Structures are given as structure tokens and as C-alpha cells.
Amino acid sequence: MFLLQRAWRFYLPARFFFIVGLGLGLSGCLRHEPPADVTIINGAEPESMDPQIITGQADMRIVQGLFEGLMRLDPKTARAVPGMAERYEVSPDGKVYTFHLRTNLMWSTGEPIQAADYVYAWHRALAPETASEYAGQLYYIKNGEAYNNGKLADANQVGVQALDALTLRVELEHPTAFFIELCAFPTLYLVPRQTIEKYGDGWTRARPLPSCGAFELVDWRLNDKSRLRKNPRYWDAANTRSEIIDLLPIAGATTALNVYEQERADIVWDKNLVPSELLDVLIHRPDFHTFSYLGTMFVRFNITRKPFDDPRVRRALGMAIDRERIVKKITRGGEPATTSLVPPGVANYDPVPGLDYNPEAARKLLAEAGYPGGKGFPRFTDLVYGVKLYEDIGVEMQQMWQENLGITMELRPLEWKVYLGAQAHLDYEVCQASWIGDYNDAQTFLGMFTSEDGNNHTGWKNPEYDALIAKAGDQTDLKVREHIFQQAETLLVRDQAPIVPVYVYMGLNYFRTNRVEGIYQNLLDDHPLQAIHRIAAPH
């Protein structure tokens, strides 16, 4: 009793802290918001909502709800279909596109949209002072590269013109088979001129923010949520299926799964948001949907360092990788092993198989190169981005190369930015890397191993390869183009092997099919927001 009495008396001052705390808590964040129709866990916090600035998939998935281009992506196939342009014509040489805008286009704030707005938007994307990292998506337009590089000061010489209020004429440098797909890419979206001129770089934080997509941005709180509301002035508003969509920036897999399991979120659309320890169990659940994806994991060799300057060495190492073991034991998400760089399913292209797993032949090749049984082969390192998945793959390859070829590799895991720097400056011997296609075409994969491409990162320069890629770029006949690309890929993954593909990425979305509809699994892992909606009434 004595103790209790004392406790009570003592607690008088301590209770003060409780009351202060409670007050803080109550005042801190009582929000009155209507519930969203659909809540989506979107991965990383968007870096920007400016279509011409963004680079990441999480950003693009929000932005494509807010803004639109001449074309938009079909929710089922993720192929480009008419967006703001009702129709278009292509000249016989494939170099001039004439777009006809719809007649009922309007900003969400009520201003009309005209062809001249597109001229402004594309000039802005290319202007050096905008510093758009994806400006390269407009280099296919005549003089686009020259204007972006500052070699051409006059924006009016860029090949985009408004013929009248609703007609846009675009002239290209070369016939570009995938130009229509590019017209659905965010860098080529329409952006609101008046708002940008008024607010400058922070224009996306203006409210109301004029949008030309299916939704308006109501709220954007960093690391908290982005809230989108249906834009009634969108040209296709009749087919926008949700009133309010919340996108939560949750980057931790466990947290994402917990929030989803508590039914606070309806859709999680990023494979990185599945805790890898639970992958084996979760992947069999009916609400986990896997699909093949436009991305490849591969190994790079630094051609400027011995002994990797010898194609026989590179091919031997490639043939000593048991890809099936890697996908079954480590990635475990149903990833198909691959020997070609271009993933299967890409438009107008059938990938070429590269070097199969064949330890016997690999040993022979290595002996031919002067290292019988791995004798005399220098120890080398494998540069890897220091996260568990990639380190595990590295350990696996280390073992395979040791067992099959008798050579010793050490892992060199680095922090992200340091890893990127080492790769870019050719400060490595062997390196694990990956590439996700920007658009649905073989060019986005094969183009990066031309001699001057900034993403080559191998030191491999092959005039024959460069010539093939250039030749494909000038082709209008899709069959011939495919054939040329296949010759190039053969050179890349079979004969020369500056890179060795390992597996194709799998996408993973999870959502309950009896709760939400309108989200489809496609090669780009792209899910236009206007199609997504809830089936049952909000709980």
C-alpha cells in the first residue's frame, strides 16, 4: 500500500508529460480526408512530378495519371494507342509524322490545349536549361540533339511544328520504328506552359496544378502519400474508373506487405516490395501475379583489362555460368534463364540465343586462350551492387567459375553510387549489371553496346556492330530490320561476348482479384491509372 501511495504522489509530475504528449499527438495529425477508392503502394517516393524531369518508374506511374502525350499506353498490352492525338499519318520514307489532335482537349483548369502547346513542351524538354536527363528520347526528332547540346541556338529549327491549332508535324532524323511508342513516354508529354512560366522549377507544387491526364493532383506529401482525383475535363473522363486514388511511397518490403495484409492498401506493384525470405511461400498465393518483364540481368566484362580482352576468355566464362541454378536457387521469382540480351516478347523481334551452359567446351576455350585448367589465370574481382540478391548471385558465380574453370574470383560489393562510378569509369574486371527497356523495342537493348553509347561501360568497340545498329535505324521494313538486329545480337552475345546475359526479369504485382480490377500484367510492368478501380464498396 505504501508503495502504491508513493507511486500515485510521484506520478503527479509524470502525468504532466502524459498530458503534454497526448496533446501533441492529437494536434499533430488529425486529418479529415475521404477514403480513397483505391490505394496503391508505389515504392520509392517520387523524385519529381515534372514529366520532363522524372527518370524512375515510381515517378512515371503517378505522372502518367496526371499528364499525357500524343499517344498513351493501352492498360492491357502497354502498347501505344492514340492519346491526345486522335490519329496520325506517316510519310512513305518514315520520317515525317502528322498528328491530328482531338477537338475536346482541355487542361483540368479549363484552358484549351492546342498543337502549339506541344511545340512548347518539346522545346522545353530539349532546352539545355531544363536539364532533362531523358532528353535523349527526343534526339530522334530532327535537330533535337543539336539543340539540346547547344550546337543549335534556335529552337524553331527543331523538327516540330504546329501547322494549325490541331495539327502537329514532326520531322525525324531517321525513320524510327518505335517513334509512336516514344510518343507515350513521359518526356514527350504535354506540360502546362503558363504554370511553368509563372512558378519555374517548383511548378508541380502549384495548386490547382493544371493536368491533362485522367487525374488531378490533390495532395503530395513527401514520404506520406500522393492523392489523385479524377479530372472531369479529361477527354476520356467517361472511362476513368476511380474517383480518388492514393499512392503510398513505401519502399520497405516488410512494411508494404504488412500494410497490404491489413487491407490498408489494395495493390502493391513492385517486385522489390516482396520480402525475399517469404517469396517462395507468397508466390503461390492467388493474389500474387508474376509476368515476364522487359529487363535483363547480365554480366559485363571490362575489355580494356587483360585477360578479358580475349573473346575466348569471355566466352569461356559465359559458358561456365549455370543460369538455371541461379534462377532456381537465388532469384526464385520464376525468372527465366536466358542467353540473349533482348528479352522475349519484345515487339517485332525474336531474340538470338547466345552461349549455353557447357563446362566442357568452356574449359577447352580457356585452354586455347592459354589457361589450361585455369592455370596462370589472374585472380579477379566481380563488381557488384552491395545488396543481398546480387551478392548471392556473385557467390554462386564465384563457385561455378572455380569449379568449372579453376579460376578465382572475389566479390567487390559497393554502395550504389560508388558502384555506378566504378562501372562508368571502367574501374572493374567483371561486373553484374542490368537493363530495363525504356520502350518496347530491341533498340533500347542493342543500341547501348555501340562504341559511343554512354551506357556501354565495357570498353568494347566494334565497327561491325556499330554499322549494323546504324543500318537497322534506317530501315523501314520491319522484317529486314529484325534480321539486321539479329546479326548484331549474335555478335554481341555469341561471338564477341563483351556481356553475358543471365536471366530475364520477372515482374510481380500483388492485389486481390475480387477487390480491384483494371490492372493487367504486361511487358513494361505499366498500369495506367484510369483503368484501375475497386470492385466491392470501400470497407
Place this chain on the structure above:
Amino acid sequence: MYYLRRILFAIPLLLVISGLAFILVRLAPGGPFDRERVPASPEIQKHLLAKYHLDEPMWRQYLRYLNDLVHGDFGVSLKYRDHSVNDIIAQGLPVSMTLGGLAFCFALALGLPVGFFAAANRGRWPDRAGSFLALLAVCVPGFVIAPILIMIFAVRWHWLPVALWESPWHMILPTIALGLYFAGQVARLMREGMLSAMQSEFVTAARSKGLGENEVLFKHAFRIAVLPVVSYAGPMLADLLTGSFIIENIFQIPGIGVFLVNSSLNRDYTVVVGLSLLYAVLLIGLNLVVDFAYTLLDPRVKYE
């Protein structure tokens, strides 16, 4: 006078801190615009550097930064290009301060009585139990406690939400997870303070005056015994108010702590320097408050 001098002295200190943060983060390999895919032309990278003046010599950049700072502008985030550092702080700091304030209150409300009763019952079971629990709280890190709390209260029993920051219910688990360590520290400091205070001469004097044990403990010993807690409370509050990376990450709380860590991984130069300054100001300011609180609690302390 004394406090004015301390405040004036803080200015060169902040200058040094900002300068160090400014240089160190730029010395780290890699830059804010290094990405997996290199832009189509090297010119694009140059545009980016030029836009944010990163192509200038470092001293010019620093002077430019100081000039903006004088005008209350921390600059634009290089990762979140639509936001200024001021925006990021304005959005994140109130949340972190709410959580930190709650955890602070929780730590004191739990730690003070535990330490007090442990000392008052020295050597008996309340002391042993209290000391053990306090030690446990100090030793088990937040990234272990938080998932355990989530597993029990949110996933098993569905009493509380697993994450997010929407209502007072959402605040309970993160407050406990964040505050438990500090509660343990407070309890240990309080117990030590009490033990030494109970052996000091003025307590003996108070006892010899014939005061009751309660009065001795609460009125005399407590005021002195709480001093180590008070001096610990300053840095603790600064630590709590600027948010916790781990707790904010686990519970998906939109605070400033996540930025404090991620900005250096992202090489988001302006955010790193801005938040370092913010932390420094809080630390200096709260230490000042602690010193002032000393003069109130302990009549022996005076600053000239």
C-alpha cells in the same frame, strides 16, 4: 549576458559545421545525378551540373550557399528536384517533432518512476526488476523492438495499425519503439542520481531534522537526483526531435529522419548540409535550455 555570449559563440560553430558538411559530402565518390543509365549525351550531365552550379569551384559554391543561407534559403534538393530543403524540413520536421516529443514524454514518464523506485528500494526485488528492465531496454535496439511490437499488437491481435501516420492510434507503437531505449537510459541515470543523492550530506541533514522519508526523497533528494537526467535530456530531445531513420522507415512515418540518412546515400548535397545545420541548431539550443534548467533545480549552480 552569459546566455547571449553562448548564442553568439554558436554562430562560428555553425559556420564550421556547415563548411565541414558541405565539403565532406562532396568528397564522397559519386554525385547526385549518377544513375544506372547514363543520359544519351554527355552534354546532359553538364546541363545538370550547370543548373545547380555544381560545375563551379567549391569555394564559390560555398559562398553562394552561405549567401542563400543568410536569406533563409537552404537551397533546392538535388534528389527531389521539385522541393526546396525548406519544404522538406517544413513537411518532415513537425512529424518528427511530434513523434520525438511523444517518445520524450514516454521516456520520462516511464524512466523517472522506474529509476526512482529502484533506488528507493535499493537491493530489493523492485530494484532488481527495474534495473534489469532498464538494461534490457537499453540493450535491445529499435529495429528489433519495432518488429516485435508490430508482430504482437498489429499482426497477431489487430489492436493497432502496422504502419503509416494517420491517427493517434498510429502513433502508439512508434512512440514506444522509439522511446523505450531512452526510457531505459533515464531510469538508469535516475537510479544512479538517487543513490548518490541519498548518501549526500543535505539528505542526512534533512533526515536529522526529523522529516519523513517521503518528504526527504521527493522534496530534497529528487531535485538533485534528477540533474543527470536533465543534462541527458537535452541531447536526447535533439536526437528524438530530428527523427529516427529506423523507426520512421519501419512504420513508414513521413518525418525528417529518413531524409537525414537517405540524403547522404543519394548525395543530395543541399539536404545533407541543411539537415546537419538543423540538427546542430537543435543540439546547441537544447543544451542551452539544459544549462538554464540546472540553475533552476540546483541552487549551487550559477553562471556568470
